[in-house]
Amino acid sequence: MTAKVDVIVVGAGFGGLYALHRLRQDGYSVKVLEAAESIGGTWYWNRYPGARCDVESMQYSYSFSNEIQQEWKWSELYAAQPEILAYINFVADRLDLKRDVQLNTRVVSARFDETSSTWEVRTEAGEVLVAPYCIMATGCLSIPMVPDFPGLKDFKGPVYRTSDWPHEGVDMTGKRVGLIGTGSSGIQATPILAAQASHLYVFQRTPNYSIPALNRPMTREYERSWKDEYPERRLAARKTRNNTLNMAGSKPGRDVSRDEREAEFERRWTQIGGISFMYAYPDMTSDPEVNAHASEFVRRKIGALVHDPDVAEKLMPSDYGIGGKRICVDTAYFETFNRSNVTLVDIRSDPIERLTATGVKTKSQSFELDVIVMATGFDAMTGALKRIDITGRAGVKLADRWAEGPKTYIGMAVAGFPNMFLITGPQSPSVFTNMVTSVEQHVDWIADCIAHLKTNRRKAIEATAEAEARWVAHSNDLASKTMMPNANSWYVGANIPGKPRIFMPYLGGAAVYQDYIADVARKNYEGFSLA
Ligand code: NA7
16 A cells, blocks of 8 residues: 655654654655654663763753743753653644655665656565655664674573663673673763673773763752743754753864863763863864863873773774764773772773684683674664665665765765755764754654645755765865864774775864855755756
């Protein structure tokens, strides 16, 4: 059976749900297809112990409805996963969104029909949906990456992924646990696992820079200060580089003395906490001296927090500067290595050779384990899109167009794929920003675009190849002026063997980007052809 709607949305996370709401408000019929058994996207899947957002709750939430932002009460400065998921469900119920979300529905293909100018979307169960517009709200970090360790299947105990944690939870009490991966997920899970396990072995390939969150319960005063000024603060946040009020310093770090910088880093580390550390100076990731100073500052902090100098040394990143890989935010991560039941295993110098029936064998040691936890990351930014068989005009496949790396126009459109929109796609600021605000901006832009097409009796909009090439070159150019492409991060796809190395997020800043895309719309969708 073929169902017809105005807009098909793939994914029911923050992006897909707001797309449903906004487009429904605009009078369209919308169907959201979601692979999971419930809504929430990233926050549905990533329910590992310690999972928490590292953007403040008062900001990491929808801004489109003042009523909703006034109603919801956050319990902590940084919300944990269950609270964020509860919030998403609250919003969905409040706006009656769930009736247009089809759960347990994995999209396997999407094909553009040039004659009817419609997208035909197929699900794993063989259902077909047709709509003039297709919005891919598939998430930037939604396809887990589990390395193909030799012997992976031999291990007799359970192997859990942080990105797909059992919903009933896992009791690690008395267990010997091996945690592989020390990115944001591994760093958040470590202290909680250590408190439960009889012994925790943390297998680290690359040490990370991590800043204390200084998380605390939400105070009435703090909440009030936000709620009293929500509209103004949200507006101010949208004028920043990352759609977040982070107390960003405006004076370049290279223009101040080393002592002054040191004091500012110290203030951010001990009094503010979290990602704000990266916003001490606008040139934190572009000026080598400022970057080196900040990196060394964090290394010194690690040295002071970790009692065993050898362990401390191993936890200190040394071959890339701070910000090169996504900054991590933690609660007592480094201190956890002072516990007698925690061992850091440096798999850079002693690589994992294989998993065995009873644990992990590195080149020179064997570890007996009851449980293995994979916190090994994601096929970021492009993974979810490339797993759907997407065919545009003239039978061109997205996977082929992107064989050398993703190419988009303003992060939302791909030449050759008319009427398909990406939410927080590659070459948009996405993961460098408050994602909730960024998805709102994308959805609003897309909804306005669809309204424009309707008003002007156009059936199709497509990015031109020239505009796309210009945008990709511009995005690459911005990245090349920073030190960020140098590190082997998921920003450049370095964590996926064989993935083309291209710096995927747009680094021009959220405010500049927002002005740019508004201008594109104002100029009658410059860079697009309308048919
Ligand atoms: P990340 O940040 O990609 O971290 C994955 C971790 O897994 C990282 O420490 C990797 O080491 C490690 N890893 C990956 N493959 C291997 C292999 N083959 N062997 C050993 N170790 C490996 O994912 P997260 O889930 O922690 O965080 C993702 C984002 O979510 C985060 O940036 C925030 O935006 C929220 P590596 O560094 O590659 O040497």
